[in-house]
Structure formats: structure tokens, C-alpha cells
Amino acid sequence: MKDDRIIYLVASGDLRLDANQVCWPAQAAMEQALAQSVERLSGKVVRAHPYVPDKKHGFLDSQRYGMDVFKSIPEDAPLIVAEAVWQYSHHVLPGLTTHTGPILTVANWSGQWPGLVGLLNLNGSLTKAGIAYSSLWSVDFADEFFLNGLQEWMRTGTVTHDRSHVHAFQGATGRASQIGEAEAARLKKEKAIIGVFDEGCMGMFNAIVPDHLLHRTGIFKERLSQSSLAYAATQVSDVEVEATFQWLQHRGMRFAFGTDEATELTRSQVLLQLKMYIAAVRIADNFGCAAIGIQYQQGLKDVLPASDLAEGLLNNTERPPVFSADGKRELFAGTALPHFNEVDECAGIDALVTHRIWNTLGLPPENTLHDLRFGEDFDGSFVWVLEISGAVPAAHFANGYADASSERQPPMYFRLGGGTLTGNSHPGEIVWSRVFIENDRLKADLGRGTVVRLPEQETERRWSITTRQWPMMSAVLHGVSRNQMMAQHKANHIHVAYANDAATADEAMMAKAECFRAMGMEVSLCGVSPA
Ligand SMILES: C[C@H](O)[C@@H](O)[C@@H](O)C(=O)CO
Structure with missing residues (x-):
């Protein structure tokens, strides 16, 4: 029977093995904190691909691997792309083009690795590709901004952000x-x-x-x-x-x-x-x-x-x-x-x-x-x-x-x-x-x-x-x-x-x-x- 609480999670990584190995501990820690927050809101995170002992990391590290993993993710399921590292967006972009369920991109607010940078690249790429998504970021995944956003996404499939600072340019003089x-x-x-x-x-x-x-x-x-x-x-x-x-x-x-x-x-x-x-x-x-x-x-x-x-x-x-x-x-x-x-x-x-x-x-x-x-x-x-x-x-x-x-x-x-x-x-x-x-x-x-x-x-x-x-x-x-x-x-x-x-x-x-x-x-x- 389908478990409605399940949220799938994928993690896109680098192509370079060294970078994926060095940065993996930060990703693992981030995913753990994120999963706990989802559980507090009665959801359940299921990783759509494993940690691979031979590679010593659990990232999607190529476009083909990403495509293969997406074959087993139900298209209409809620899906989180979690990023604590610099990542190559094309590892997940093909799968996301045909995903119909709600998509949430998440990064940890940390400077240790360029995870926020990876998140923003993914967001820009999804925007260009015309794929609907929502996005969140957090230091510890327990703050009000994050939890409110996560709750809204789990309930409605989207996160509303304040964009009142954006004004259409009216022309110069x-x-x-x-x-x-x-x-x-x-x-x-x-x-x-x-x-x-x-x-x-x-x-x-x-x-x-x-x-x-x-x-x-x-x-x-x-x-x-x-x-x-x-x-x-x-x-x-x-x-x-x-x-x-x-x-x-x-x-x-x-x-x-x-x-x-x-x-x-x-x-x-x-x-x-x-x-x-x-x-x-x-x-x-x-x-x-x-x-x-x-x-x-x-x-x-x-x-x-x-x-x-x-x-x-x-x-x-x-x-x-x-x-x-x-x-x-x-x-x-x-x-x-x-x-x-x-x-x-x-x-x-x-x-x-x-x-x-x-x-x-x-x-x-x-x-x-x-x-x-x-x-x-x-x-x-x-x-x-x-x-x-x-x-x-x-x-x-x-x-x-x-x-x-x-x-x-x-x-x-x-x-x-x-x-x-x-x-x-x-x-x-x-x-x-x-x-x-x-x-x-x-x-x-x-x-x-x-x-x-x-x-x-x-x-x-x-x-x-x-x-x-x-x-x-x-x-x-x-x-x-x-x-x-x-x-x-x-x-x-x-x-x-x-x-x-x-x-x-x-x-x-x-x-x-x-x-x-x-x-x-x-x-x-x-x-x-x-x-
Ligand atoms: C070396 C790294 O892969 C960097 O290229 C990366 O952090 C970026 O600068 C991405 O804009």
C-alpha cells in the first residue's frame, strides 16, 4: 500500500570523485538533520539512491546515474533535492523534467562547501527549464523560517517567499x-x-x-x-x-x-x-x-x-x-x-x-x-x-x-x-x-x-x-x-x-x-x- 508520508530524497554531487568523498560527511550530516525535521512534521524521508561503499559517497555523480535513479522514483511523489556541496545540475535535471510531484530544493546554510552555490545553480537551471519547484535553506533545519516553509510545502506542494523587494524597472532618465x-x-x-x-x-x-x-x-x-x-x-x-x-x-x-x-x-x-x-x-x-x-x-x-x-x-x-x-x-x-x-x-x-x-x-x-x-x-x-x-x-x-x-x-x-x-x-x-x-x-x-x-x-x-x-x-x-x-x-x-x-x-x-x-x-x- 502507498505510504502518503513518504518524501523521496536525491543528492546531486560533483563529477570529481575526490570532491564527492571529501564533502560527503557534510552531506550526510545535513540529510540527517533534514530527515528529523520532516519526521517532526509526520513525514518520512526515503533516499532514492544509496551510499555506495566502493565510491565512499552517496551522491548522484553523473547524468546517466541520475536518469537511472529517477526511473524508480514515483513521478507524482514529493521529492527533495538536498545539497550541502557544489553539484552538477545536469545530474538531476533530466529526471526533474518529467517529475510531476512537488519538488523542493534544500541546502544547509553553511560556508564549508559551496552547497548554497549548488542550490542556486539548480534553482536557476530549473527556472530556465520551466520546471516548477520550491526552495528552502537553513542552518540547523529547526528554525521557524525553515519549519514554516517545510510545513507549507508538505501541505500544499509550494513555499511562498517574500519577494516584495523586486520592482519592475521603469526606465532611466x-x-x-x-x-x-x-x-x-x-x-x-x-x-x-x-x-x-x-x-x-x-x-x-x-x-x-x-x-x-x-x-x-x-x-x-x-x-x-x-x-x-x-x-x-x-x-x-x-x-x-x-x-x-x-x-x-x-x-x-x-x-x-x-x-x-x-x-x-x-x-x-x-x-x-x-x-x-x-x-x-x-x-x-x-x-x-x-x-x-x-x-x-x-x-x-x-x-x-x-x-x-x-x-x-x-x-x-x-x-x-x-x-x-x-x-x-x-x-x-x-x-x-x-x-x-x-x-x-x-x-x-x-x-x-x-x-x-x-x-x-x-x-x-x-x-x-x-x-x-x-x-x-x-x-x-x-x-x-x-x-x-x-x-x-x-x-x-x-x-x-x-x-x-x-x-x-x-x-x-x-x-x-x-x-x-x-x-x-x-x-x-x-x-x-x-x-x-x-x-x-x-x-x-x-x-x-x-x-x-x-x-x-x-x-x-x-x-x-x-x-x-x-x-x-x-x-x-x-x-x-x-x-x-x-x-x-x-x-x-x-x-x-x-x-x-x-x-x-x-x-x-x-x-x-x-x-x-x-x-x-x-x-x-x-x-x-x-x-
Ligand atoms: C571548483 C568548484 O567546483 C567551483 O567551480 C564552484 O564552487 C563554483 O564556483 C560554482 O560557481
């Missing part, structure tokens, strides 16, 4: 309107190319912009291969790469060198990373790209050290010069070449538009995405830990390269090592944004924030409970609570750019919103006034 419209018109007339080095990183379905939506904005993809990047890196001379390395050292960037290739950063890893940097600029020039994205994961991760150092350098106006192979021409001289991490094409659109609008406004054009990794209250405000897995432009640190260091990427994600471009982002006024896809439309959320200087001890604490090797930004997002942000945000990534002060940040936000609107997107302002 004055200079912001002119600049935004002019940039959109320029894109339509002149067109622009984003170079995509192997589409579809780590199952991030939400990060792939279908051509029919992209082309309406004036942006087109050049589909590039990471194989050609690896080859081009072999063509860079040792003399050139040595000069690039010296350039960085001369500006005070620190490299945390060791000797063990398996766990430490070595000079040879860094030199390969810098060859990749030079190669990427040359390929971008060859194909006339206005921005590029290197996925690094599947494929390149087995061939070269991490792409992050190259990515951070590309995003900075002041960066080591790169010349054409014949040495005659400096490429992209005096400017950043916007790079979108993990080939997140939504971020690619944003990076290009931000780069251009900020330059027009005379603002620092360096922009980047971060993961929405974690956050906690500090001194009466909710301060987010924005942290990306490797690199930000050095201009985001108070003293540029002199405040930047390169640390070895964690071995469980980056077997072949390579260094990050890391540091603590300086205080200041920022514009945040996210382009996403819903109902086969490009949409964009924008808002304002302030990067705060936390006491050193608190900064260190936050770094130590997340990933110490990765660059961090401590941000207060204006007019948006933690739960509102989580409920609305449709991506693991959030885009950020600094302005000079509050007034210039407000103007830049409006100019970008206007540009996005003129590019055909449905634009919302979050936490700030619509006009």
Missing part, C-alpha cells in the same frame, strides 16, 4: 538613459562576439544562453575549443612567459610557492598558467572577440593547471602586455579583456555591457562574477561572503597587485594545481546584477551594495570557514534580506562592479538597467527604488 540606450544601439548595429571555450561547464544549464535569445541582443558566440587554447599555450615562448611573470612580481604580487606538485603551487604551474593567459589573448584577437569565457573544468582540467590566474589578469585594465605572435602589435592595449568564469554566458553578456558602460562613465571598468557563497550577520547588518573559485581583477584590492596573492587551488577540485589570483576586495559602493533566463526570455535583476571592511579577525574567520584560497568580497546588499535574495536569485553567480561613490553607482546601475532593457531584457531593480 538623463545621462544614464542616453548612455544605456546608446550602448544597446551600438551592440545591435556593430554586433559583438563572445568567445566560448567549450560550452556548458559543470552541468550549469542556466549558464548557457540559447542563440535565438542571444542574437536579439546583438551578441553572437564564437564556439572555441579548449584544445586550441592548450595548443596555443605550447606556442608561447619561455622568454615571453618569463617577462610576464617578472611583470607581476615587479608589481608586488605574491606567489605561495612550494615544491610538491600534488598539493602545492610550483613555478612551473604558474608559468603554464601565464602561457594560457597569453594564448587566450591571442585567440581572442584572432577571432575578434569582445569577451571570452574559459570553462576549464571538463577537459582542460586534465591537461593544464587552473585557468583562474589567466582569468583574473584578463579582467584587469592594468595587466601584463601581450603581443601578437610576430611581436608587432600589443593586443587589447590599455584595456581589460572581459572574461566570464566557467563560461557562464549570462555573466558574459553582463561583463561586456558593464565593461563598456563603466568605461563610458569614467568608472573603474573591472568587473567580475562571484559565487553567492555564504553570509552572516555582523554588527546589525547581513554581510554576504561573495567568493569566486579562483580569481578577481587585482583592481578590486586596495593596492592592486601588491595586495594580490596566488595560492594553490585545492587539489580535490584541481588535480593539476595552478594558482589563484586572490585577495580581499576593498570597501566601496558596488552595483550587483544577474542576467538569467525564464519563460524563454532574457531577464536581469540589478541592485546596489556596499563592500564593507570587516575587522581583520572576522575577515579571517569568514575565509577560514569557506575556501581560504579564493578571493572574497564582504558585501551588504541594499534593501534585500538574506531570504529575499535566496528566493529571487536564479544563479550561483552574482556580477559586481565598483563605482566611485553612491551617486555614481546609482547612475551606473540605471545606465546598465536601461541598456539591458533596450537589449530586450525584462529588467527588475531589487531592493532599490524602481524610478
